[in-house]
Amino acid sequence: MYPCETDYGTVLYATSNNAFQVRAPHRVKWLGRRLGKDNYEIYRRWIGLSPSKVDELKGKGAI
Amino acid sequence: MCDIIWCKKPVGGKTCNTVNYLDPYCFWNWEGKVNCAECGTVYYIHMIQGFMYKGPEEKPGEKPDLSPLYADKPLEGYRAYLPGISGRTRPYQCLPRHIYLGKADMVKFSIRGRPTRGWRPQPPSAGIAGQFPYKWDIQALSPEVYEEYKKKLLSGKLKDW
Amino acid sequence: MAGEIRPKSKEELEEMKAPYEEYCRKAFDPGNECSKPVSLNGIRWLSCTMYIFTPHSAGNLAELGAEVIKIEIPRMGDAMRHTSPFNEAYLYPLHDTRPMTGTGFGFMNANFNKYYLSMDYHIPEMRDVFYNLVRQSDGLTELYRPGTFDRWKMSYRTLQEINPRFIYVWGGGFGYGPKVFGGSYDILAQAHAGFASITGMHDFMGGHCTKSSNWVMDWGSGTLIAYGVLAALHWRRKTGLGTMIEFSQVQTSTRFTEYAVPLYGRFGIVRQRWGNWDTQLCVHGMILCGKSDFPDAENPQDKHDARYVMVSAFQDADFKELCSVIRSKELYEKYRVCKDRVEAMAQVDIYTALEKWAADKSRSAVAKVLTDAGILASPVMNDREVYESEHYRQRGTVRWLDDPLFGDVLLQAGYSAGMLSKTPRRVNWIWRPVGADNLTIYRDLLGYPTSKIEEWYAKAWI
Numbered sequence: 001m002y003p004c005e006t007d008y009g010t011v012l013y014a015t016s017n018n019a020f021q022v023r024a025p026h027r028v029k030w031l032g033r034r035l036g037k038d039n040y041e042i043y044r045r046w047i048g049l050s051p052s053k054v055d056e057l058k059g060k061g062a063i
Numbered sequence: 064m065c066d067i068i069w070c071k072k073p074v075g076g077k078t079c080n081t082v083n084y085l086d087p088y089c090f091w092n093w094e095g096k097v098n099c100a101e102c103g104t105v106y107y108i109h110m111i112q113g114f115m116y117k118g119p120e121e122k123p124g125e126k127p128d129l130s131p132l133y134a135d136k137p138l139e140g141y142r143a144y145l146p147g148i149s150g151r152t153r154p155y156q157c158l159p160r161h162i163y164l165g166k167a168d169m170v171k172f173s174i175r176g177r178p179t180r181g182w183r184p185q186p187p188s189a190g191i192a193g194q195f196p197y198k199w200d201i202q203a204l205s206p207e208v209y210e211e212y213k214k215k216l217l218s219g220k221l222k223d224w
Numbered sequence: 225m226a227g228e229i230r231p232k233s234k235e236e237l238e239e240m241k242a243p244y245e246e247y248c249r250k251a252f253d254p255g256n257e258c259s260k261p262v263s264l265n266g267i268r269w270l271s272c273t274m275y276i277f278t279p280h281s282a283g284n285l286a287e288l289g290a291e292v293i294k295i296e297i298p299r300m301g302d303a304m305r306h307t308s309p310f311n312e313a314y315l316y317p318l319h320d321t322r323p324m325t326g327t328g329f330g331f332m333n334a335n336f337n338k339y340y341l342s343m344d345y346h347i348p349e350m351r352d353v354f355y356n357l358v359r360q361s362d363g364l365t366e367l368y369r370p371g372t373f374d375r376w377k378m379s380y381r382t383l384q385e386i387n388p389r390f391i392y393v394w395g396g397g398f399g400y401g402p403k404v405f406g407g408s409y410d411i412l413a414q415a416h417a418g419f420a421s422i423t424g425m426h427d428f429m430g431g432h433c434t435k436s437s438n439w440v441m442d443w444g445s446g447t448l449i450a451y452g453v454l455a456a457l458h459w460r461r462k463t464g465l466g467t468m469i470e471f472s473q474v475q476t477s478t479r480f481t482e483y484a485v486p487l488y489g490r491f492g493i494v495r496q497r498w499g500n501w502d503t504q505l506c507v508h509g510m511i512l513c514g515k516s517d518f519p520d521a522e523n524p525q526d527k528h529d530a531r532y533v534m535v536s537a538f539q540d541a542d543f544k545e546l547c548s549v550i551r552s553k554e555l556y557e558k559y560r561v562c563k564d565r566v567e568a569m570a571q572v573d574i575y576t577a578l579e580k581w582a583a584d585k586s587r588s589a590v591a592k593v594l595t596d597a598g599i600l601a602s603p604v605m606n607d608r609e610v611y612e613s614e615h616y617r618q619r620g621t622v623r624w625l626d627d628p629l630f631g632d633v634l635l636q637a638g639y640s641a642g643m644l645s646k647t648p649r650r651v652n653w654i655w656r657p658v659g660a661d662n663l664t665i666y667r668d669l670l671g672y673p674t675s676k677i678e679e680w681y682a683k684a685w686i
Contacts, residue, residue, distance in 0.1 A: 179631035
């Protein structure tokens with residue numbers, strides 16, 4: 001068990017059994033993020049929408 | 064380099080003694096009349112591959128076609144006429160435009176009328192360790208630009224290109 | 225030609241090209257790049273680079289979809305950020321703590337789509353953090369003086385122990401050898417290795433050796449590295465092993481001297497400049513016309529410079545046609561065959577005659593008359609004309625991007641390097657401020673706690 005800093009402060013969590021692996025241990029970097037945190041980046045990079053387009057869709061309640 | 068015109072015209076009891084430089088860009092293969100930058104005497108020349116094929120011959124009372132790029136007086140401490148002196152040397156056409164004077168031009172709209180961002184000063188990102196979001200909230204950070212843009216949108220004059 | 229179907233009218237031409245035209249429009253579909261996958265998905269590349277040459281090598285990968293992390297000096301950033309074409313072209317801020325300092329458009333085309341990390345990697349305290357990045361990445365480009373990264377225990381010798389699949393690129397001026405410590409600039413490469421000596425008009429024409437205005441050695445070298453990296457990735461897929469690429473920029477200039485080297489080797493002849501004309505073909509050059517196309521324009525580039533036309537009529541039949549257009553039978557009689565036309569004095573004679581004919585004509589008139597006569601001719605266009613050209617617009621070569629940070633930006637570089645139908649290049653953002661992705665990389669990728677990151681930031685280690 002480790003304490004982990006998150007967006008919600010430090011949280012105590014149980015680590016994965018697979019964390020005991022020599023080369024590529026499983027790991028926890030964050031526990032939950034606020035809704036739509038990466039919207040602008042992901043929509044820009046993978047869908048090709050500009051921030052203003054994202055806002056427009058947000059305004060319509062689509063995303 | 065091109066040939067030059069060394070003006071020997073007596074002016075006021077003295078020899079003019081001005082070297083008029085003819086730049087290859089204009090004069091390399093050229094026939095016409097050039098003025099002396101100092102005394103204004105008009106010379107006819109015919110230049111072939113940078114060499115003075117004919118001239119310089121004085122043409123009193125005629126108007127010059129071109130002026131030299133630059134002129135100086137080597138025997139009088141190299142007093143010089145820089146390019147761009149009206150009536151003496153050729154206007155320097157590559158002068159920077161008025162906006163290129165080193166003063167920051169904080170445009171708020173691109174040439175097609177859409178808002179740009181990134182003029183100064185800018186507020187800090189307020190992220191941790193310099194982290195920036197992938198969004199510049201123009202409505203919150205520059206409400207006046209946002210309002211103007213909204214007006215432009217409504218006017219229907221905004222072009223795509 | 226036998227068997228070739230030739231269109232008999234303009235309408236028929238349209239009809240004949242239609243299916244292929246339609247196929248291409250659909251296959252490449254400019255503007256919808258983001259609906260398609262990227263070819264380098266999953267490749268993570270580190271970039272410890274500055275200026276244009278080496279950043280451009282990593283920028284090429286980023287345009288193709290690799291996740292490129294650009295590591296910059298804390299607070300300062302890449303020196304290229306300050307090398308703007310003009311003071312007012314700066315976009316602000318450079319950095320969170322420097323709202324009054326900006327980044328110029330000179331920085332732009334080599335740095336699309338990158339993630340921006342700041343790190344002072346040469347201090348021992350940050351070395352482990354750097355190694356952690358290396359463990360999770362596929363490769364790195366660096367540009368320091370040879371041996372610098374080795375001294376910092378960050379050269380290929382060290383990194384291949386940490387990550388045997390790592391591909392390491394050093395890009396710089398001369399590489400190892402007698403001039404090992406020479407730095408590099410684009411102009412140095414142009415000068416040092418032969419390129420500038422064959423560019424520009426001949427002495428005989430009043431010319432001097434000429435530097436290309438464009439940083440051609442930077443852009444060219446960056447592109448050459450990028451395909452070196454692709455080859456290394458292919459090699460790694462077969463063997464599981466990384467490699468090191470040692471890329472000397474001055475060699476690009478040597479590569480670009482074409483036939484100069486073998487010519488020298490065989491005959492001892494040193495290649496000379498021939499400016500806007502061609503040494504192998506004639507007529508095949510640019511000529512000056514008497515009148516500008518835009519005599520009333522304000523911009524001198526339009527007002528005075530819109531006077532050049534490129535003409536190509538080196539085939540004997542074309543040259544005959546050209547001579548009949550300029551009504552000079554003697555010229556044709558004198559230089560009937562190509563062999564006679566390419567002689568130096570013949571070229572002087574021919575181009576002088578052409579310019580004399582064009583002396584009372586505008587650029588567009590000359591281009592039109594020649595094109596109508598079936599001769600290849602094109603006005604020498606400036607940026608504005610490229611922007612207004614329908615051809616580039618339809619192909620998406622020049623286009624507008626609503627950049628997430630900097631708003632409306634006009635750009636061309638990402639879309640003028642060939643189109644891929646299934647995995648096109650793309651530009652997602654032009655650049656970001658120094659350290660703009662610090663949290664994403666240090667916390668989300670490497671897993672360092674926020675408190676640690678803030679501590680490093682306060683100490684200016686990042």
